[in-house]
Amino acid sequence: MRPMRLDMAGFTVFREETTVDFTDADFFALVGPTGSGKSTVLDAICFALYGTVPRWGGTRGLANALAPSATEARVRLVFESAGDRYVATRVVRRDGRGTVKTANAGLQLMPPGFDITKLDTGLSPEDLGEVVAGTPAEMEQAVLDAVGLPYEQFTSCVVLPQGQFADFLHAKPATRQQILVNLLGLGVYEEVQKKATERAGHAEAKLEAVDKMLGGLADVDEESLTAARDRVDRMRELAGAVAAAVPELERARATAREQAAALAALDAELTVLTGVRPPDGTAELARAVAAARTAADEAATAVGLAEEREEKLRGELAAAGDESALRVQLKAYADRERLAGDAAAVRAAVDAAQAEHDAAAGALAAARAEAERAEAELEAAFRAHEEAKATDQAVALRAHLVDGGPCPVCEQPVPKVPAVPKGSAVARALAAGKAARAASEAAKRVVQERDAAARELDRVLLRARAEHDQLGARLAELDGQLAGAATPEALRGSLAEHARLRR
Incomplete structure (x- = not known):
């Protein structure tokens, strides 16, 4: 994961809109006095991806995202991962009762060659690319798929919190191994091993079945083998014909079931309708409905004409000058x-x-x-x-x-x-x-x-x-x-x- 651009507004010490541009920066250092916001930049990256920061003590510390007296905090991170470019956005708001909640969270896959400097022109979210996740609940799995690391491993080896820089070094061998597997993408070899083991098991089972079958054919001569091959060929042809006919048969059966269900429904409706009698005044009601529909059509026509007249008058008013x-x-x-x-x-x-x-x-x-x-x-x-x-x-x-x-x-x-x-x-x-x-x-x-x-x-x-x-x-x-x-x-x-x- 490589950060490209970070936008913050109302986030902790960054009350005003602030942009940190990492474009074309292979290495960089954040330098400044204590309290100037160096750690907050890393907090914003972690918050945009996972919705929390290690030093907040979990999601319950969400109120720490807001700058003093601010009612809204916005963080947007543009990053690259595995050759693709993503944009992660999170918005936090304080309601009238003082409760702080995540109002919006989303992850979008940006189109290839997208110029991130266009973000300064005020693009709408729809212009940023395909929506991969649109809710905070969807963000967890989407970020895991894009970055390849869960929150715990991300904060152990990518963005290490203050005071916990040695956690990765002192972690158990199994934990370090799992982190390295996720970082280096070695999980694919575990999947290959699993698939190969499954295929080997299936092949061994088939081989054992063939061996048993060959063991029972010790007295077979060439003539009987040729006859068996002919039967197999005819059976394959028949199986092909059956396989071709089965979908049509299934469709016919499905159609028959649907028609039978529709017929049963019609029979039930006919049974119910035999006892139905029109109430008194139905004809008058029908005439009233017809008259109301006619009046509604006339009113709709009048509304349309009035709207056309209004539009024309507004045009004339605009043409009349200032x-x-x-x-x-x-x-x-x-x-x-x-x-x-x-x-x-x-x-x-x-x-x-x-x-x-x-x-x-x-x-x-x-x-x-x-x-x-x-x-x-x-x-x-x-x-x-x-x-x-x-x-x-x-x-x-x-x-x-x-x-x-x-x-x-x-x-x-x-x-x-x-x-x-x-x-x-x-x-x-x-x-x-x-x-x-x-x-x-x-x-x-x-x-x-x-x-x-x-x-x-x-x-x-x-x-x-x-x-x-x-x-x-x-x-x-x-x-x-x-x-x-x-x-x-x-x-x-x-x-x-x-x-x-x-x-």
Whole structure:
């Protein structure tokens, strides 16, 4: 027995699906730390073939096959034996009461040249070959015929359990001899010896009978021997004719017995039928049965027509296209219509913001011009004030005097500053300067306010343009999505046809 491939899922430590491929491996070693699953691989091979593992303590330890918290374990072993390739499968499940049982077990003879890599494509069990055993009870003899070893000998010389490697070496000579006979296929020589012994016994018995017969023919001469041979030939011819006629005679006798039994059965039925009387209402019942059969036939015909109609409608529904795609396109039309309205509103808002921005820019320019003009007037008033001061120095000095302060000329205290004469150029220049300064400051405030308003309108305009650009991009995307699509009316008609076909 040579393993080719081992598949495990939910088996002890192998919770996930695991495959061990032995193909083209003449020798191999399983290497890993303690608890990594090396012994479990050998347990899986033994379990797939015999349904148990030595360290489980027999079939009562079947629950050990399940991985922790798993409800199903599956093991499949592909192996070669005596030139044939087999696949052994076992499935263990835990039911609702916690009982663990073998749910499926089977052995199949795979067809010659079968590529085991196809097992990765999810083949059904029917594709794996001829079923040799289909139940756990059938598996025992089928595996014994395929492998050539029972469970006890398999676990003594092929898959030796941990701690029992020396059992085979220390077994009794008769036990070791029987294991070697099974391993080397020497049992065939025992069968040959038995058959030869039986044939020798039969030959000796025949020889003894012939010797006795020849002993009683001591007085036979050549003439009597020739006559005996002629009688033997005629008897052989007669025996051949009888042998040829016997099967026909047996068939005739069998036919006669069958006919006699059938005749006896008919006689018995006739005897019973002589006392049979039809009950009342038989005719009405027969008519009712006929009517019911007619109605049943009509109903069956109606069912057939309805099924044909249903199949036709399902075909039409399938040909009508994907309903969800139609709804997506119709929603795209609705979104486009809504977005087009939003885009128009945003466009109007952009235009209004642009107009307001332009008006604010004009007002800002006018305010700046007014500020420049007020600044020019302030400059002119300043020059007039300087000219007036140059013309009337006394009046100009008077502007710097305060009551009780020193005079800048004579340094004498000034008890009371005299009033500026009416009509003085300095007074007029001061008044004009104050007015020009107030106008200039007012113009600057207007410029600042209108400049702030213009900046706010710039931000509003930028936001409106960005929103308009986003809506334009979304509309372009919807236009691309709806390129070549049917009209909304056609889509609604298709959806209505879908609804009608479903009803």
